[in-house]
Amino acid sequence: KLNNKSIELGDQTKKGTRVKVYGRILNVRAQKNATFIDLKDGYGTLQCVLPAGNLTKTYDALLFAQETALVLHGEMKQVPPAQKAPDNRELHVDYYKVLGAAPSDLDAISNKVSRQSDPWNVEMLDNRHLVLRGENASAVMKLREAVELAFVDTYRDMDFHKVSPPAMVQTQVEGGSTLFKYDYYGEEAYLTQSSQLYLETVIQSLGNVYAIEKSFRAEKSLTRRHLSEFTHVEAEMDFIEFEDLLEHLEEIISRIVDRVLADPRSAEYVKLLNPGFQKPTRPFMRMKYADAIDWLNQQEPPILNEEGNPHAFGDDIAEAAERRMTDIINRPIFLTHFPVEIKAFYMKKDPNDLRVTESVDVLMPGVGEIVGGSMRMEGYEELIEAYKKNGIGHEPYYWYTDLRKFGTSPHGGYGLGLERFLAWIANRHTVREACLYPRFMGRCKP
Ligand code: 4AD
Ligand code: MG
Numbered sequence: 001k002l003n004n005k006s007i008e009l010g011d012q013t014k015k016g017t018r019v020k021v022y023g024r025i026l027n028v029r030a031q032k033n034a035t036f037i038d039l040k041d042g043y044g045t046l047q048c049v050l051p052a053g054n055l056t057k058t059y060d061a062l063l064f065a066q067e068t069a070l071v072l073h074g075e076m077k078q079v080p081p082a083q084k085a086p087d088n089r090e091l092h093v094d095y096y097k098v099l100g101a102a103p104s105d106l107d108a109i110s111n112k113v114s115r116q117s118d119p120w121n122v123e124m125l126d127n128r129h130l131v132l133r134g135e136n137a138s139a140v141m142k143l144r145e146a147v148e149l150a151f152v153d154t155y156r157d158m159d160f161h162k163v164s165p166p167a168m169v170q171t172q173v174e175g176g177s178t179l180f181k182y183d184y185y186g187e188e189a190y191l192t193q194s195s196q197l198y199l200e201t202v203i204q205s206l207g208n209v210y211a212i213e214k215s216f217r218a219e220k221s222l223t224r225r226h227l228s229e230f231t232h233v234e235a236e237m238d239f240i241e242f243e244d245l246l247e248h249l250e251e252i253i254s255r256i257v258d259r260v261l262a263d264p265r266s267a268e269y270v271k272l273l274n275p276g277f278q279k280p281t282r283p284f285m286r287m288k289y290a291d292a293i294d295w296l297n298q299q300e301p302p303i304l305n306e307e308g309n310p311h312a313f314g315d316d317i318a319e320a321a322e323r324r325m326t327d328i329i330n331r332p333i334f335l336t337h338f339p340v341e342i343k344a345f346y347m348k349k350d351p352n353d354l355r356v357t358e359s360v361d362v363l364m365p366g367v368g369e370i371v372g373g374s375m376r377m378e379g380y381e382e383l384i385e386a387y388k389k390n391g392i393g394h395e396p397y398y399w400y401t402d403l404r405k406f407g408t409s410p411h412g413g414y415g416l417g418l419e420r421f422l423a424w425i426a427n428r429h430t431v432r433e434a435c436l437y438p439r440f441m442g443r444c445k446p
Contacts, residue, residue, distance in 0.1 A: 019076050021046060021091060022099075024133075028064045037064060039072070039091075042138070047085040048072055050093045067133065069100035119432040128437055129446050139269040140426055140433055146266035147422060150259040151212060151233050154252060160235060161206040165198035167214060170396045173197055174344055178217040180228075191216035194415055197346075197400050199236035200376060203411055204403075210235040212418070222441055223319060224430040225367060225420055229439040233421075236413035242358040242375050245412045246334055249362060249371060250284050253332070260425065274427035284332045289317075289356065292335055296321055299328070314339050322368045333363040345390040346383070348375035348412070358412070364424040373414025380404040 023039035023046065030036075037048040074093040079085050124131055131137050155162065170187070172179055173194040180191040195211045202209050215232040237248065257279045260266045270277050287295070293311045296303040303325070305311045306318045317325070317335075326333065337356040340349060347357035362371035377383050383404055387394040394401060422434035432438040437446055 017076050019074065019091070021048075021072050021074075023070060023072075025064055025066055025068045025070065025102075027066060035064070037070075037093075038086075039070070045086045046089065046091055048074070048091040048093050050096070063098060063101070065102045065104040067102035067130075068098060069102075070096055070098055072096040119428075119430045119438075125432075125438075125443060126446070132436070136273060137433070139272050140422065140428065141436065143260070143266055143269040143273065143426055144418070144422055144434060146260055146263060146269070147256065147425070148212060148231075148418065150256045151210075151252075154255045154259060155210050155235070157255075158208070158252075160208045160210045161202075163199070163202055163206065163209050163211055165192070165195040165211055165213065167192050167216075171197060171400070172392070173346075174217070176391075178219055180216050180218050193217055194232060195234050196236065196413060196415065197397075199234060199413060200403060200411065201399065203236050203238040203409075204407065208235065208237045215415075218441075220441060225319070225369075225417075225423065227419060227431055227435065227438060227440050230431070230435075231418035233416040233418055234413065236411065238409055238411045240375075240410060240412055242412065245358075245373060245375065245414070246286070246336070246360060249334070249360065249373065249414060250282060253284075253362070254279070254282060256421075257425070270425060274425065277425065277427070280332045284334050284362075285329065286334045286336060288337045289335060289339065290337065292317060292325070296325065299324075314341060316342055319368060322363060326363045326365045326368055330365050332365075335361045335363055343374070345386040345392060346374075346376050348377050360414070362416075364420075366427065367420050367424045370420040370424060371414050371416045373412065375410065375412035378404065378408045378410060380408070 021039065023041045026038040026040040026045060028035060028037050033052055035050040035052065037050065039046045039048050072091060072093045073095040074091045077090050077092055079088055079090045081088055083090070119125070132141065152162070168184065168189055169192045170184075170189050172190065173192075173196055175193075178193065182189055182191070192213075192215055194215050195213050199209050199211060211232075211234050213232055213234075214229055216229050217226070219226040219228060235248075235252075237245070240248075260270065261279065290313060293313055293315070296311045296317070302310050303321050305315045305321065311317070311321070336359065337350055337353070338359045338361070339356055340347070340354075343357050343359050347359050350356045350358050358375035360371070360373050361369045362373075364370050377386060380401065383401055384394060387397065417431070419431035419434035422428065423431050426434070428434055432440065
């Protein structure tokens with residue numbers, strides 16, 4: 001597997017093929033007659049053997065600090081599986097050159113990160129650019145790529161069109177309190193919280209659509225699952241009923257998992273990061289919000305709300321309570337029919353019970369909510385009323401409101417947090433580990 005720059009030098013020798021290999025030092029074991037270097041690059045690792053005293057350069061163990069970049073020449077040899085060398089190969093080195101030295105005190109960081117990184121540790125966060133070189137952190141990034149591509153491929157299979165809505169906007173989607181405001185040529189503007197409203201404007205012309213874009217939320221608390229900038233996988237479907245939305249969600253989550261596990265490389269990352277992972281069994285559990293409130297109160301002892309009281313209809317099911325729920329039930333839950341008051345202005349009311357919306361949160365063990373979705377309000381007057389009730393001035397939304405004038409339809413969709421999906425599938429303690437460079441309150445570097 002190592003490495004994209006590995007060059008066969010051509011001549012076959014008694015021992016094997018002569019090659020030239022580039023890489024960085026993962027670790028070094030010095031023995032009496034030879035020094036073993038585990039060389040790595042973004043593609044794999046290779047065991048290199050440097051016989052003592054048999055080199056064109058004077059061997060100096062101190063030269064070989066972790067992360068030193070090298071080019072090595074030698075003979076590639078097959079070795080028996082019993083030796084446990086990666087890919088059962090070994091490079092017998094007869095010449096090397098240091099391309100980029102590394103300080104030996106880097107070991108202190110990279111030793112820690114090679115398996116387990118601590119997403120709460122300030123030093124680790126400041127050194128994210130080095131932490132990413134660790135085995136687990138880099139596996140999460142490769143798995144992230146695989147998951148994102150799995151979404152693209154699956155949506156293509158399902159005949160969804162991909163669009164790219166703007167990130168600079170003048171409308172809120174999920175409440176004013178988490179808006180990032182900025183000055184747009186003298187006008188107030190925001191970083192988008194969700195592409196949903198824009199997706200709703202293109203189902204008429206493109207059919208079912210999706211976007212994978214950044215969303216931004218000024219979350220003023222530090223939790224395991226909140227970021228200021230996250231990757232939002234959002235889809236919108238025309239001419240559907242609520243039941244279709246739920247079925248689609250079950251289908252797409254299952255297909256993504258299948259696709260990730262079917263690819264030998266991404267399956268390997270899942271195995272490394274989350275050895276116990278199993279594809280959730282279908283059908284997913286469904287629970288109405290009202291039943292969830294009862295369930296929370298029926299636990300022994302009852303799971304209380306944020307004020308320390310038993311849950312009442314209309315309460316938010318806060319992160320802690322939700323986590324207890326997913327830990328106890330320990331399988332995906334479709335939590336549906338949230339009360340109108342605690343959900344966004346655009347959600348369609350359940351015609352059978354006008355106190356609640358046709359809404360769904362998908363909860364996963366270990367993470368909690370990874371998806372938020374709903375059917376959308378269809379009527380013009382009803383939407384105008386909803387803006388008013390939510391204290392939203394309707395002028396900037398004229399283009400969204402217009403949809404209800406020009407051939408409105410039953411439609412709905414959802415948003416899935418890519419980092420939360422990854423935290424679930426890769427069993428990460430927080431979504432911070434699922435970002436290249438996480439952004440959350442108090443951190444905007446590296
Ligand atoms: O539940 P949310 O706020 O729903 C929406 O934004 C809808 N407009 C989406 C839609 O219907 N098109 O967010 C959807 C998902 C959440 O379930 C969560 O996975 C993720 O986006 N999310 C966050 N992830 C990380 N950090 C945050 N601060 C997040 N806020 C939402
Ligand atoms: Mg939500």
